[in-house]
Amino acid sequence: MYFDPLYFVFALPPMLLGLWAQFKVKSAFKKYSQVRTQSGINGAEAARRILQRGGLGNVTIETAHGMLSDHYDPHHKALRLSDEVYRLPSIASVGVAAHEAGHALQDKTGYLPLQLRSIMVPAVSIGSNLGPIIFMAGMFLAGTIGTTLAWAGIILFGATALFALVTLPVEFDASRRAKELLVSQGIVSPAEMQGVNAVLDAAALTYVAAAAQAIMQLVYFLTIMNRRNS
Template sequence: MAGAYLIGLIVMAVSWYVQWRLKSKFKEYSEVGLRIGLSGKEIAEKMLYDNGIYDVRVQSVEGTLTDHYNPQDKTVNLSPDVFYGRSVAAAAVSAHEVGHAVQHATAYSWLQFRSKMVPVLTVSSRYMSWIILAGILLLNTTPIPLTIGVVLFALTTLFSFITLPVEYDASNRALAWIDRQGVVTQAEHGMAADALKWAARTYLVAAIGSLATLLYYVMVLLGRRE
């Protein structure tokens, strides 16, 4: 058990560091003006049109680093700093989110797989924490509740790892497009790649953290049988 706690603390520390680096990188590259002078909104719309996608809207949403693509209503949602920004960071993030829209339009297999898991996880997430808590409290009586909780948490962990190829592919699509279309210079391309690299690492750490938590619950469950 002590080893599980130590791994958990290490994952938390790494997660904090990656989040801090991502925010600092975004702030740094937000201050670097894009030579071509386009805003994040304009870049997103241009990338959509270049990929033959005309039924996706680009809109602004509140918050910082709240950027995402919503496949349900086909919208690319950009935070104000990205939507209105004319920086390297804005170019990288907006193109990355459109990368998800391109995945959706081309039926990218990993995105489809992840989307099919969403309804199941939406339902299970409402009860998973309570089931695990009940399972731990009742462990000396019956292992069934905790076993169910572990299975549900395993689905969450699987979802985290399926997210990784989806995010990395979206970044690769974004970087290839902004380079091919001359949206960025060579130096700007390097900064955009660096920003997206740190963004991807947040998903990687989250997946590892989920796996570490899953292993902890498995150890608790198996420990009951010893």
């Protein structure tokens, strides 16, 4: 099973897509990190303006360690921006900051996909790690016990695939909100949106790749189970 050629049929295409997505997001961010916003507004200022416009003055804006480690923490109502995004007045910085502020707006309005994703986090943290291990253990065992274990692994990992799918509308909607607010709040001009689009669209591609990888791995597990039952 470790050297099953069929695995590469399922794993290689989404893996290549993921590598391409990572290249795109890094190159787009690097390029537009060097393009200063005409307004002179940096990422932290852009996020604060959007949050205040949305009545979210209670959300704190903090710095986070690591490149592109930006995220919104719904439990602590904190928007954490990487150092470069926080301080630089670049098109890439305001685009990323606005995207994360979009998640805060989703949280305020009770955006359903975001709520579902938050609920699923504990199950996903278990399923993504234990699911494949339990599945492989079940495949090595014969009889009902092995079959039961294999299906348990599939169900656990299935939560990971579902999480990746639920993540897509969450991220797409946050980018949509960001693009609208950046222009309406005067943070960037319509002409600068080309750079914002390049950065956020590349970031969105990474989530598409992650979903594809999870789904294809799940399909592979199901294919192996079908082969076993045959």
